[in-house]
Amino acid sequence: MDLYEVFKKFFKGKGGYPKFKKRHSDDGFRYPQGFKVEEDNGRIYLPKIGYVRYRNSRKIEGIPKNVTVRQEADGWYASIQCEFELNNHVIVPNLNTAIGIDMGVKRFLTLSDGNFIKSLEERLKPIENKISLLQRRIKHKVKGSNNIKKAYVKLALLHKRKADIRNNFLHQASTLMVKNHDLIVIEDLKIKNMSKSAKGTIVNPGKNVKAKSGLNRSILNEAWYKFFTYLEYKLKLNGGILIKVDPKHTSQTCIQCGHISKDNRKEQAIFKCVKCGYETNADVNAAQNILRRAGLARIACQANLIRGRQQEPAEVYNSSNIVV
Known part of the structure; x- marks a missing residue:
């Protein structure tokens, strides 16, 4: 099946x-x-x-x-x-609670109202250090011995612990967003393309391979795709709307005058428009552009679609995870 x-x-x-x-x-x-x-x-x-x-x-x-x-x-x-x-009555989302979300590595997410959630890296770092230490020890153990088998069991438990911490974090963050906002706008990110290796080939070797490898690891560690999946199904169950917009130039566009330039963001954390001089946090500016890009017309269209659509009589979901 x-x-x-x-x-x-x-x-x-x-x-x-x-x-x-x-x-x-x-x-x-x-x-x-x-x-x-x-x-x-x-x-x-x-x-x-x-x-x-x-x-x-x-x-x-x-x-x-x-x-x-x-x-x-x-x-x-x-x-x-x-x-x-499912509930038979149609839930009309409150469009006044609309929010834009900009995903990041230093910050897990930044909202268009200025609030943000810290990166997951701080919570995972202690577990990752233990994993690295254990992997170095495994390298010196005899293959097939009882000691290496015990070490592999410990390693698997550490990876399980890391996954549990990440899933718990993602559920808490997505639930917080859905409880406070009926309409959420995110970027339609191609995470597979964003995390591609820069190694290149022997004929055409890549540039800044080590730096790109670290960035790829950080992007995958934050599990953006899983977070988007959680947002989507939780909003669906609560009658909310999730809109994905084109991410092109969201971090380079000034929210005040609309000027687009890569010089607007010379630093990672600060956005300063070279045309009008507007200065703010770079992630907040990007989140506000994401929210604006959704467009009032598109929001209204989505809301009308929700009101006029008859909901399905039943929904299937995983109701329980039980430990045997």
């Missing part, structure tokens, strides 16, 4: 050709039916396995439709997909 869906996206041009995974790289299996969940008793019945005790992370909402069981570094997890009814 998963392979069928991937091929459908591939032929529609929405995804790449499916690749076979290595054995044990992503161990997991799915039960489309036959399972039972006893929340009050704290156990789940899996066909051909039987009842298994679990620790629940959240209450199950709606009707359980299938369960996916997967292995991670610290144990087995079961993700239950549920079906539930």
